[in-house]
Each structure stands twice: as structure tokens, then as C-alpha cells.
Amino acid sequence: MVKSEEVIEELKKIVKQKGLKYTEQREIVLNVLLHADDHLTAEEIYNLIKTKRPDSNIGIATVYRALGFLEEVNLITSIAFGADGKKYESNTKDHHDHLICTNCGKIVEFMDDEIEKRQDRIAKKNKFRITSHSMQIYGICASCQ
Known part of the structure; x- marks a missing residue:
């Protein structure tokens, strides 16, 4: 299993390669998924951040944007649930x-x-x-x- 620090370094590398600004919000969202035991919805991720990192001041829209970016660069994957949206997980697990x-x-x-x-x-x-x-x-x- 890949260490979360290595995945965060990969995120930093990807952001730099794309010429984007590194944001703590993306890192926080990614960290939630790296340490999650379950597949989580955006709302569940948002609620976990609010509980564990109340000082972070991340809104739900930021969580959705971060998830879109992280999925686009293949650090996370999602399973679509039709009208119920998506559930996310990190890409660090062995194939399953x-x-x-x-x-x-x-x-x-x-x-x-x-x-x-x-x-x-x-x-x-x-x-x-x-x-x-x-x-x-x-x-x-x-x-x-």
C-alpha cells in the first residue's frame, strides 16, 4: 500500500506540471480519502472535514472542485450512483x-x-x-x- 505522504508529493508534482497553484484544500480532501475505510460521497467528505478540520474553512463547492481535479489526475476514483451522485475512494489500494x-x-x-x-x-x-x-x-x- 502506498503511503499518504507519497500520494501528497505526487499531487504536488502534478499541480506543478500543470502550472497550477497548490492548494491546501485539495490536499485536505485527498487526505480524507487516503485515510477512509469506506467509499465516501462529496457530502460525507465535506462533513468529515468540518468535524476534523473546522479551521479549514472549506465549502462544499470547493470539495466538489477538488474531487473533480483529483479524479481527473487519477489520484482518486469514483463509482456513479445515478441521481444519488458519486462515491469516491483513493487509488492507493491494490486492484479490486x-x-x-x-x-x-x-x-x-x-x-x-x-x-x-x-x-x-x-x-x-x-x-x-x-x-x-x-x-x-x-x-x-x-x-x-
């Missing part, structure tokens, strides 16, 4: 796929070597070189059934 409850929004991360091998075989058979992939399986969790 998701089971998503369409009723309550619960997300279960999983890794299955057989699925990974099968994807590789399918790609090879079709003369594809996989550069990345994401699997999201939607259904109803045990609590909602």
Missing part, C-alpha cells in the same frame, strides 16, 4: 472490484483471481492488451433482501 447494493448503496470490495485470469484470456483471444479495468456488480445486499 465492487459489489454495489442498489437499495442502500453499500459497497463490498473483492478480488477474485479466477475472474482476473478469465478477463486476461478474453482480452488475449480478442487481441486486446488490457491497460486498466473496473468491475462493478449491482444487486441487493443481504441486509436489504
Whole structure:
């Protein structure tokens, strides 16, 4: 697993390469996701910042802008929930796929070597070189059934 300091340094490097001003707000949003155990909505991130960093004076619009930027530069990823918006996570975890409850929004991360091998075989058979992939399986969790 990548250390959060390394990811913050990567953020600083990306911002410099793009000729942008480094902002503490982006770092704060990224840090929330680097230390989160769950996938979080923008509102949940905003509420965590307000609780843990009340001095930061970050508004919800700033959180949305920071999330958009961080996703654009591939430091975080999101899962879309239609009208319910997105849930975010950092890109520092090892590869995994998701089971998503369409009723309550619960997300279960999983890794299955057989699925990974099968994807590789399918790609090879079709003369594809996989550069990345994401699997999201939607259904109803045990609590909602």
C-alpha cells in the first residue's frame, strides 16, 4: 500500500506540471480519502472535514472542485450512483472490484483471481492488451433482501 505522504508529493508534482497553484484544500480532501475505510460521497467528505478540520474553512463547492481535479489526475476514483451522485475512494489500494447494493448503496470490495485470469484470456483471444479495468456488480445486499 502506498503511503499518504507519497500520494501528497505526487499531487504536488502534478499541480506543478500543470502550472497550477497548490492548494491546501485539495490536499485536505485527498487526505480524507487516503485515510477512509469506506467509499465516501462529496457530502460525507465535506462533513468529515468540518468535524476534523473546522479551521479549514472549506465549502462544499470547493470539495466538489477538488474531487473533480483529483479524479481527473487519477489520484482518486469514483463509482456513479445515478441521481444519488458519486462515491469516491483513493487509488492507493491494490486492484479490486465492487459489489454495489442498489437499495442502500453499500459497497463490498473483492478480488477474485479466477475472474482476473478469465478477463486476461478474453482480452488475449480478442487481441486486446488490457491497460486498466473496473468491475462493478449491482444487486441487493443481504441486509436489504
